[in-house]
Amino acid sequence: xxxxxxxxxxxxxxxxxxxxxxxxxxxxxxxxxxxxxxxxxxxxxxxxxxxxxxxxxxxxxxxxxxxxxxxxxxxxxxxxxxxxxxxxxxxxxxxxxxxxxxxxxxxxxxxxxxxxxxxxxxxxxxxxxxxxxxxxxxxxxxxxxxxxxxxxxxxxxxxxxxxxxxxxxxxxxxxxxxxxxxxxxxxxxxxxxxxxxxxxxxxxxxxxxxxxxxxxxxxxxxxxxxxxxxxxxxxxxxxxxxxxxxxxxxxxxxxxxxxxxxxxxxxxxxxxxxxxxxxxxxxxxxxxxxxxxxxxxxxxxxxxxxxxxxxxxxxxxxxxxxxxxxxxxxxxxxxxxxxxxxxxxxxxxxxxxxxxxxxxxxxxxxxxxxxxxxxxxxxxxxxxxxxxxxxxxxxxxxxxxxxxxxxxxxxxxxxxxxxxxxxxxxxxxxxxxxxxxxxxxxxxxxxxxxxxxxxxxxxxxxxxxxxxxxxxxxxxxxxxxxxxxxxxx
Amino acid sequence: xxxxxxxxxxxxxxxxxxxxxxxxxxxxxxxxxxxxxxxxxxxxxxxxxxxxxxxxxxxxxxxxxxxxxxxxxxxxxxxxxxxxxxxxxxxxxxxxxxxxxxxxxxxxxxxxxxxxxxxxxxxxxxxxxxxxxxxxxxxxxxxxxxxxxxxxxxxxxxxxxxxxxxxxxxxxxxxxxxxxxxxxxxxxxxxxxxxxxxxxxxxxxxxxxxxxxxxxxxxxxxxxxxxxxxxxxxxxxxxxxxxxxxxxxxxxxxxxxxxxxxxxxxxxxxxxxxxxxxxxxxxxxxxxxxxxxxxxxxxxxxxxxxxxxxxxxxxxxxxxxxxxxxxxxxxxxxxxxxxxxxxxxxxxxxxxxxxxxxxxxxxxxxxxxxxxxxxxxxxxxxxxxxxxxxxxxxxxxxxxxxxxxxxxxxxxxxxxxxxxxxxxxxxxxxxxxxxxxxxxxxxxxxxxxxxxxxxxxxxxxxxxxxxxxxxxxxxxxxxxxxxxxxxxx
Numbered sequence: 001x002x003x004x005x006x007x008x009x010x011x012x013x014x015x016x017x018x019x020x021x022x023x024x025x026x027x028x029x030x031x032x033x034x035x036x037x038x039x040x041x042x043x044x045x046x047x048x049x050x051x052x053x054x055x056x057x058x059x060x061x062x063x064x065x066x067x068x069x070x071x072x073x074x075x076x077x078x079x080x081x082x083x084x085x086x087x088x089x090x091x092x093x094x095x096x097x098x099x100x101x102x103x104x105x106x107x108x109x110x111x112x113x114x115x116x117x118x119x120x121x122x123x124x125x126x127x128x129x130x131x132x133x134x135x136x137x138x139x140x141x142x143x144x145x146x147x148x149x150x151x152x153x154x155x156x157x158x159x160x161x162x163x164x165x166x167x168x169x170x171x172x173x174x175x176x177x178x179x180x181x182x183x184x185x186x187x188x189x190x191x192x193x194x195x196x197x198x199x200x201x202x203x204x205x206x207x208x209x210x211x212x213x214x215x216x217x218x219x220x221x222x223x224x225x226x227x228x229x230x231x232x233x234x235x236x237x238x239x240x241x242x243x244x245x246x247x248x249x250x251x252x253x254x255x256x257x258x259x260x261x262x263x264x265x266x267x268x269x270x271x272x273x274x275x276x277x278x279x280x281x282x283x284x285x286x287x288x289x290x291x292x293x294x295x296x297x298x299x300x301x302x303x304x305x306x307x308x309x310x311x312x313x314x315x316x317x318x319x320x321x322x323x324x325x326x327x328x329x330x331x332x333x334x335x336x337x338x339x340x341x342x343x344x345x346x347x348x349x350x351x352x353x354x355x356x357x358x359x360x361x362x363x364x365x366x367x368x369x370x371x372x373x374x375x376x377x378x379x380x381x382x383x384x385x386x387x388x389x390x391x392x393x394x395x396x397x398x399x400x401x402x403x404x405x406x407x408x409x410x411x412x413x414x415x416x417x418x419x420x421x422x423x424x425x426x427x428x429x430x431x432x433x434x435x436x437x438x439x440x441x442x443x444x445x446x447x448x449x450x451x452x453x454x455x456x457x458x459x460x461x462x463x464x465x466x467x468x469x470x471x472x473x474x475x476x477x478x479x480x481x482x483x484x485x486x487x488x489x
Numbered sequence: 490x491x492x493x494x495x496x497x498x499x500x501x502x503x504x505x506x507x508x509x510x511x512x513x514x515x516x517x518x519x520x521x522x523x524x525x526x527x528x529x530x531x532x533x534x535x536x537x538x539x540x541x542x543x544x545x546x547x548x549x550x551x552x553x554x555x556x557x558x559x560x561x562x563x564x565x566x567x568x569x570x571x572x573x574x575x576x577x578x579x580x581x582x583x584x585x586x587x588x589x590x591x592x593x594x595x596x597x598x599x600x601x602x603x604x605x606x607x608x609x610x611x612x613x614x615x616x617x618x619x620x621x622x623x624x625x626x627x628x629x630x631x632x633x634x635x636x637x638x639x640x641x642x643x644x645x646x647x648x649x650x651x652x653x654x655x656x657x658x659x660x661x662x663x664x665x666x667x668x669x670x671x672x673x674x675x676x677x678x679x680x681x682x683x684x685x686x687x688x689x690x691x692x693x694x695x696x697x698x699x700x701x702x703x704x705x706x707x708x709x710x711x712x713x714x715x716x717x718x719x720x721x722x723x724x725x726x727x728x729x730x731x732x733x734x735x736x737x738x739x740x741x742x743x744x745x746x747x748x749x750x751x752x753x754x755x756x757x758x759x760x761x762x763x764x765x766x767x768x769x770x771x772x773x774x775x776x777x778x779x780x781x782x783x784x785x786x787x788x789x790x791x792x793x794x795x796x797x798x799x800x801x802x803x804x805x806x807x808x809x810x811x812x813x814x815x816x817x818x819x820x821x822x823x824x825x826x827x828x829x830x831x832x833x834x835x836x837x838x839x840x841x842x843x844x845x846x847x848x849x850x851x852x853x854x855x856x857x858x859x860x861x862x863x864x865x866x867x868x869x870x871x872x873x874x875x876x877x878x879x880x881x882x883x884x885x886x887x888x889x890x891x892x893x894x895x896x897x898x899x900x901x902x903x904x905x906x907x908x909x910x911x912x913x914x915x916x917x918x919x920x921x922x923x924x925x926x927x928x929x930x931x932x933x934x935x936x937x938x939x940x941x942x943x944x945x946x947x948x949x950x951x952x953x954x955x956x957x958x959x960x961x962x963x964x965x966x967x968x969x970x971x972x973x974x975x976x977x978x
Contacts, residue, residue: 181801181802182811183812209841210801210841211801216823220824226819294786297787311670312670312697312698312700324670324672325671325700330715331707331711333703333707333708333709333711333881334704334705334708335708335712336657352699389819389820391821
């Protein structure tokens with residue numbers, strides 16, 4: 001995330017005195033603010049590789065080594081990190097297989113399998129059979145801004161929060177009957193209703209809402225994001241959690257793929273050449289109406305400095321009394337209004353495309369962290385306008401026959417800023433057709449090709465793409481997850 | 490709208506003393522609270538026809554007469570009104586051709602044309618040429634609840650509000666260059682910016698937002714809905730505007746069809762057998778998160794009687810301390826929470842499907858009116874949770890080659906409650922293929938067939954559909970608008 005938060009605000013992330021306790025009860029260790037430049041452990045970077053990653057001039061594409069080790073599902077991964085330019089612009093990634101027991105659990109690093117996955121599946125399900133637990137596969141991309149702390153912390157801990165949330169559901173998810181609405185400690189407590197104290201007519205309660213297993217997993221993921229964000233808020237009192245991060249997370253559990261997104265990373269499925277979007281971006285443009293509604297209902301959050309109205313350009317004081325186009329929180333169209341004094345305030349949402357900003361500062365509206373983020377030259381906090389909740393889309397892997405070329409592609413905005421969905425699908429076709437279907441290194445090659453295609457090559461005046469446009473100068477991280485033969489219900 | 494507002498609340502719509510002035514400045518006359526049962530003028534109902542419309546037992550299907558008169562575009566219309574059962578459940582409809590001049594305008598009732606529309610078009614465009622004005626076609630369905638006043642008033646006045654909003658845009662919309670962002674009274678006022686008093690970084694303003702002509706029309710429609718709603722609030726002080734109404738409105742202007750919807754009426758295009766949804770329904774279920782967010786941010790609106798949390802069923806006091814499924818305003822999934830005292834309050838949003846309610850009272854969340862609507866046995870107003878803003882979808886008529894069987898179908902929920910999109914498309918095919926393509930009565934026949942198909946026939950224990958399910962006991966109103974040969978840019 002090169003330009004998502006204006007560099008001017010980096011220094012505004014206040015550093016509280018170190019040394020206070022974490023006060024956590026959280027499931028994992030606290031972040032170390034002095035942690036040096038770090039990359040995902042599954043990359044298994046040598047000291048030389050770590051140096052290359054940290055070298056902005058070289059912009060090396062890094063992937064896990066070819067020494068017979070694979071990520072689960074033969075997942076492909078590649079990245080280019082421009083940390084040499086700024087240590088505050090860091091993508092982080094995570095790939096885990098996580099076991100969940102009712103109230104005990106074990107987190108495992110990705111298993112090392114030289115061939116196939118049958119042994120792995122056997123061991124996994126033997127473990128589940130013995131422990132009556134659950135297992136989920138997990139991939140996460142975390143695109144940091146205004147500091148690397150939040151992305152680093154999320155990459156280490158978010159899946160643990162998800163595991164904690166799923167612990168209560170282990171038995172429920174394995175039972176095909178509908179989930180209990182109330183977990184009762186006294187038998188028969190979920191019987192007929194007692195309407196004596198109700199304030200209104202009751203007929204809308206004549207039936208219970210149907211709650212699916214799937215919606216419990218979605219709720220668990222949503223709560224895990226919130227708890228991760230709250231942990232960042234707590235930990236900043238002790239150790240500085242720098243900045244914030246977008247989070248794009250994929251979970252495979254009991255036959256279904258859950259794609260949870262908070263920010264402007266993106267996921268698509270390419271299936272038989274067809275493109276299926278699996279996420280939406282959350283930016284000042286896509287969330288304009290939510291932001292404006294909040295500013296309208298809670299004007300104190302605007303600090304007398306901003307107006308919740310949107311204008312197509314900055315109003316000049318001399319235009320007072322003239323009529324300007326505007327949009328209010330309820331509107332998708334534009335209309336003219338007479339310019340009043342309040343309209344000369346800076347708009348809560350301004351700019352468009354990659355330059356769109358909330359409070360002239362931040363270009364993403366969902367994510368984790370950012371608890372210290374303030375408006376430049378002001379003490380006005382921006383966090384109230386940011387949501388830590390992801391949107392979760394579900395894909396039922398058992399509903400389709402997949403072929404070896406069907407993949408789920410995750411990428412940070414470094415990829416998508418310069419690559420269209422169609423270009424990704426074309427690269428999927430081009431690269432995978434050059435490998436045997438059973439060659440498990442093909443997905444890594446595809447991830448590398450996607451990162452290379454977005455980075456470009458050094459040419460006259462910077463890194464250029466084959467069409468001579470500038471390549472992405474941002475961090476670029478890509479997971480390629482093959483979908484064939486993975487569904488186990 | 491048979492069951493949208495619980496009958497228990499009808500008496501809660503307080504009647505202020507009659508006789509006070511309208512205090513309007515509004516573009517048209519005020520509503521008469523003593524108005525007797527009324528139907529759209531374009532139906533040209535005889536006293537006998539009006540009696541038939543008012544007879545619930547007979548449930549006659551009514552359409553404009555066959556005496557050589559047509560609605561614009563040979564629009565088909567049919568309705569069944571169950572006003573004999575309750576005078577508070579009344580659909581209303583409107584169909585107009587509206588002329589807009591820069592600051593003068595004329596509203597015309599639909600022209601009477603015995604054959605074709607060439608004379609009409611000639612006169613229309615001669616008028617436009619002479620006056621340099623605009624002309625729009627307008628169709629509206631207004632499904633009332635808890636009183637017929639709002640629907641009746643909206644059917645008479647909403648298009649006039651739209652005309653007023655468009656008056657400022659007459660010249661702008663006829664000029665192909667981008668709309669001016671600022672209507673300046675002093676030449677050159679829209680020059681370079683003066684950033685001296687800006688509070689934050691300015692680079693997000695490096696470009697102006699592009700504003701399209703289309704978005705100006707959308708903004709005009711949105712503002713017209715708001716002004717209509719405000720007029721209802723004003724007029725209730727003088728004359729009682731009873732209840733509220735859903736509003737589904739179609740405007741054809743300069744080659745584009747604008748479908749504006751606030752409520753649970755629906756519009757679809759059937760084009761070459763393909764179904765294109767042109768509206769979304771706004772109900773407690775589809776707008777749950779907006780409603781919950783409002784209750785969360787403004788808890789005073791809940792009056793200590795409601796909780797903004799959603800539960801899948803009513804919680805019993807004896808379940809206090811146990812763990813119940815819930816959804817918060819940020820969640821789409823469900824999670825368990827320990828039941829606290831506040832959770833025993835009635836949920837802001839409860840029930841599902843047609844039984845979903847806001848504050849146990851109303852089943853639609855957008856529309857006009859309802860300014861007096863209170864929670865049953867309480868003084869708590871519901872209006873703050875209702876939005877008068879429509880969602881506007883745009884369809885460019887010039888972008889497609891249409892055939893005589895391509896139609897836009899508008900229906901109140903009386904149609905859609907018992908008829909699927911596919912069934913409507915099948916009826917379109919069945920009815921229109923039985924008529925010559927140039928027989929302009931075919932669209933009326935189609936509207937009648939759709940209403941008949943939703944009403945059913947009297948059989949054992951009520952009105953039944955051919956599949957023996959109960960027909961719709963609600964008001965049913967349908968417009969069928971043919972799309973071929975209408976686009977004039």
